[in-house]
Amino acid sequence: MPARRAFRLAVCQFQVSPSKEANLARAREFIRRAAAEGARLVVLPEMFVCPYVAELFPRYAESFPDGEALRMLREAAREEELFLVGGSIPEREGEKLYNSSFVFDPGGNLLARHRKVHLFDVDLPGGLSFRESATLSPGAGATVINTPLGTIGVAVCFDIRFPALFSEMACKGAEIVVIPGAFNLITGPAHWELLLRARAVDHQVYTVGAAPARDSRAAYVAFGHSMVVNPWAEVIARAGPEEAVLTAEIDLNHVTRVRRELPLLNTEARSMNQRPEL
């Protein structure tokens, strides 16, 4: 009988305020609650330290390894003995800023850093415009981490719209992809669940969408609705718009089974070999 390869995961969906100190305390409290529920992998939302406003990112930015947010994440992972995907924060390196997700192991060691590859520059119907590129630079590729829990890919928000990035993660062995993301009240109802289910079904992975809780007074109102989807594209856990610790059981044997029944990765590889131009 194969090892069960199953564990509990939690998404911390909390409101984000303009006070970095308050946000860090809130995040720490939610990580504690997630640990108390038995979670071995915990995921925080995108830009959980600051309002989601491009012009404010420089004011909240930190450089690895220093900074209050990075210290809190490292210590929380170690104290609660869990794998922690620290949502994302504005990261400074030299002259540049990135929207970066830092991942720590239960020893408090940095496992990986994913810098959002696809920046959110849009002019949505209803007048919602956003220009992440006003202050941020894009990352350069997919992030996949081998852990004792399984092989984990990390993407940030708008990255979810780009299947090639997920193909790359799947080729590198990803079985779970965590996506800290702050969709809004236009794209959220239209596409958040669809995209989490689409990436799960295409690449036969668990997808985990980690959103901030909704705060209708905020400059940018997040959709909420953190969600966990299995590799058959079924939503197995779903939060509302309000604060929540969302837990789900991840069973990686399910990934193996779906990939055996519907061998998409092999079919893709075979068809690529057929194509004279590639």
Place this chain on the structure above:
Amino acid sequence: MPARRAFRLAVCQFQVSPSKEANLARAREFIRRAAAEGARLVVLPEMFVCPYVAELFPRYAESFPDGEALRMLREAAREEELFLVGGSIPEREGEKLYNSSFVFDPGGNLLARHRKVHLFDVDLPGGLSFRESATLSPGAGATVINTPLGTIGVAVCFDIRFPALFSEMACKGAEIVVIPGAFNLITGPAHWELLLRARAVDHQVYTVGAAPARDSRAAYVAFGHSMVVNPWAEVIARAGPEEAVLTAEIDLNHVTRVRRELPLLNTEARSMNQRPEL
């Protein structure tokens, strides 16, 4: 004011029997009905000439330009003066068979042929197994056609699960992708709508899924539920499991608008340029 670039499309969802002659007559009748409803682009289902059983494909196969199905399609396009995506048929070339979709213009001229790239070889839960590769060979790439109605991509059924093929179509200018497909009672309820919406939202195209009507006595029971999805991932027309002429209004200005609001194609291109390894 820009030209409206809008037209009516129809999907012919009919039952397929073991009689090729009866299937061709049924298809011809549905094309007539679609024309009477004002459709300028008409789409037939996958393998509309024969039962969807791999071992039977050789018996029903035709070679271009001869064969009863190809003749019917060519003449129907010309007589009804419409663009016709002839679902798919088993096509023979030399020793090989393909699952091929032939597209004709209102003059009865062949515009394109798409050979299904990704063959359906699966072992689904509940005991449904299928081996298209037992009798078929795969096609070699994306098919995109410039027409006065707009730029049309063609994919067949299982192809819909492979985003890279759709990326290629979008890069080549596709604004509408038609997908003759015969999902079954396992994958249909789970994934048919999801995949049509996913491909639409990722590549900002209209997607058109053309299925046979359900026949619960058939060896392979098709799901039905032909569907048209707009580039914002909204289902704008949807059939049930039974026979139907499904019509929808296609407005290519909607493609242009969504691509301007949410510039995914530009973002993808920019991010690819950032990546040192590509």
